[in-house]
Amino acid sequence: MSRLLDVQDLRVAFRQDGAETEAVRGISFYVDKGETVALVGESGSGKSVSALSTVQLLPESAQVSGKISYDDRDLANASEADLRRVRGNDISFIFQEPMTSLNPLHTLEKQVSESLQLHQRLSVADARIKVIELLEKVGIRDAESRLTSYPHQLSGGQRQRVMIAMALANGPDLLIADEPTTALDVTIQAQILDLLAKLKVQEQMSLLFITHDLGVVRKIADRVYVMQHGEIVESGPTASIFDNPQHPYTQMLLAAEATGQPEPVAADAPEIVSTEDLRIWFPIQAGLLKRTVGHVKAVNAATVSVRAGETLGIVGESGSGKTTLALAIMRLISSKGPISFVGREIQGLSSRQLRPLRADMQIVFQDPYGSLSPRMTVEQIIAEGLGVHGTEPGRNRRDMVSDIMQEVGLEPQMMHRYPHEFSGGQRQRIAIARAMILRPKLVVLDEPTSALDMTVQVQIVELLRELQRKYGLAYLFISHDLKVVRALSHKMIVMRQGDVVEAGEAQSVFNDPQTEYTQTLLAAALDLKASAA
Structure with missing residues (x-):
């Protein structure tokens, strides 16, 4: 094969407020014509920075050195006009x-x-x-x-x-795909990977694939470069990297997977929340008088029940109604049908009547970057709910924040910092601490691990298990990552286009799916899992 992209001794540093941070430390890699190469590593390892450096798409604060050759053309010293011709074209x-x-x-x-x-x-x-x-x-x-x-x-x-x-x-001759499947459902992820593989052959392209998902790497890549802290710690053909990893970091990445099962629920555990034939239809209005001409049927007849210490996994593709169902159960959107919370019917309660119950129902969102206010310190973020619902008798706010930070694995000394000073995993721990400080009975976990690296996912799953065991929490766990669902859930429901198409004990659904749709979901997940095995 002839060399298409050749990067030698690439170094990238960012200068800000007089300080310099080295993001990439003298790495070398290449992509041959017709080849798929993967850059693998956790967030902050320098993968995306390395790829953006190839065509000088980094901000002005970046200082880049090294040799970058594309099809025997020098891109490191190319003019802006030459770079514009390469970007989006070659x-x-x-x-x-x-x-x-x-x-x-x-x-x-x-x-x-x-x-x-x-x-x-x-x-x-x-x-x-x-x-x-x-x-x-x-x-x-x-x-x-x-x-x-x-x-x-x-x-x-x-x-x-x-x-x-x-x-x-x-x-283009080279397509650089930067985490293109991370936020997608497992079936859509499989479709996009198949599409890229097919287009690569049809268009006779090379592909540089950036990801932290090793299942994706084995499915699509010819060669792999493993990055850690701005350095390439291991490289080689995909099969040899997966079958015989040499570096401890590569071994850790390959071993990182949410496994095991949740602890059994106590036989006398009380029911925390239940619904019966819950329906969420949004009206479609048209005309000058805004008459209702139809409905978007987001959720049809959903019946669920969750006890203390139990996790209900809710799975399905985007748009299936997973998050809509959870928001309706928390009375954050309108719905029709009974909702019982800790033995009390809450469907007809006003906002004022619901307020005392809000401390007992909390939510952790998918995006640890967007769900935290950048203008508030960690202490202010975690303590925000205490300002509404009050502190425990005889305790001050700062002590409660300090205690919950330790419980979720954060140093209390960090409470005066701002969200941008934390990694993605640490930010998700802050979001969990914000929910848990009120000692809720029900926690909705809306894709809390999908934006995280595999090793961090494992840590968050273990944390959620420990908090559930300690406090008897009921979880509604929404996810498209079926490995994590299996590790956390006692029961699960599968949703498609607003309908609950399958429900039951989690292990039973995984081991013996009854509907074709569930079988398709599991087959897509197992395909990626087998690729990583």
Whole structure:
């Protein structure tokens, strides 16, 4: 194979407020023509910084040195005009979160055709034809009818397909995919990986794949570079790295997986929350008088029950109604049907009547970056609920914050810091501490591990198990990561398009799924798991 991208002794440092932080420390890697190479490592290891350095997409505060050669062209010393010709034309990027990468104010046609008109100078009519071809190529159904759609009108998988179409627009030789499947459901993840593998062959491209998910790596990569703290600690063919890892860090990454089962629920454990045929329909209103002309049926007839010390796993693809169901149970959105909380019917209660119960029902969100206020210290964030519901008698607020920080594995001395000073895993621990300080009876965990590295996922699962065992917490655990669901859940329900299509003991559902949809979900998860094994 001939060399396409060759990076030698790459060093990247960021200077801020007089201090210098070295993010990449003299790494070398290459990608041959027609090859798929993976950069693997946890958050902060330098993977994305290394990839962005290839075409000088880093901020001005970055100081980059080393040799970067693309198809025998020197990119390290290239002019801005030369780099513009390479970016999006010879080298294209797909990023992790398509919702933030796509412009919410522009239609799909405008966004995909923008690169075509810039690099190929196509007319509007010719660009439109090319856009339709690209959308069809990446599996967007009824592509022509989708041209006027906006990003928010598409599912997560569809948005990622649009990002891939944009990256392919000018026939690049190298496609750099930066965590393109992390936020996607397991079935959509499998579809996107299959699509990338197929397009790589069809378009005769090379692929540089950046990820922390080792199941993805084994499924798609020819060679692997393992990064830790800005350095490459191990590299080689994918099979040899997985079958015989040499470095302790690689061994740790391969061993990191949420395993085991939750502790059994006590036979006399009281019921914390239950619903019967709960329905959540959102009205579709039209006309000058805003008459209801139909309904979006977000959840149909959901019956659930969770006891103290028990976890109900709620799984299904994006848009299936998982989070909507949990929000309705907490009375944060309207619904029809009885909801019993600690033996009390709460469906008809007013906001004022619900307020005393709010301390007993808490929620931990998916994104540890977006769910914490950047303007508040950790102490203020964790203690926020105490300002509403009060402190325990005889205790002051700071002591309670200090105690809960220790319980979730954080140093109390850190309480005066701000969220940006913490890693993703530490931020999720802060979010858990904020929920747990009120000693709730029910905690909704909405994808709390999906944005985290595998090793950090394991730590958070162990923490949640320990808190449940200690305080008899009832969990509603929403996730598309079936490995984590299996490790945490006593019971589970599978949702599809608002319907509960399967329910039962978690192990029974995993071992003997009854519906075709559940079988498809499990098969996709097992395929990725087998790839990592």
